[in-house]
Amino acid sequence: MTVDGHPVGYSPVATAYTYGGTREIQIEKDGYKTVKVKQDLSDPWYLRPPVSFFTENFSPVEIRHQPVLDFQLEPKTRINEEYLLQRANTLRSNVQRGTVTAPAR
Numbered sequence: 001m002t003v004d005g006h007p008v009g010y011s012p013v014a015t016a017y018t019y020g021g022t023r024e025i026q027i028e029k030d031g032y033k034t035v036k037v038k039q040d041l042s043d044p045w046y047l048r049p050p051v052s053f054f055t056e057n058f059s060p061v062e063i064r065h066q067p068v069l070d071f072q073l074e075p076k077t078r079i080n081e082e083y084l085l086q087r088a089n090t091l092r093s094n095v096q097r098g099t100v101t102a103p104a105r
Helices: 051-057 081-097
Strands: 021-027 035-041
Touching: none
Parallel strands: none
Antiparallel strands: 021 035
């Protein structure tokens, strides 16, 4: 898993962040489609001025903000091997004839 292009570990993972904002999160796993999202991580209420002055300087306990992000991975779809062979043969014959073929969808 990466956050803003920096690897943070294997899922499930916990990582610290100092400031809120939009983060780019990418999750990869063999056999599953890669998930790449832009996630807004807003600052919690106690880190917003002027409250932050009191919570950072006078709070008798440490306050932690630990948002939980949950992503569902979808399995990769397998393409039929027969279709791939047929498409390859079609492309090969078109190249030999000198015709251009539209990309597969």
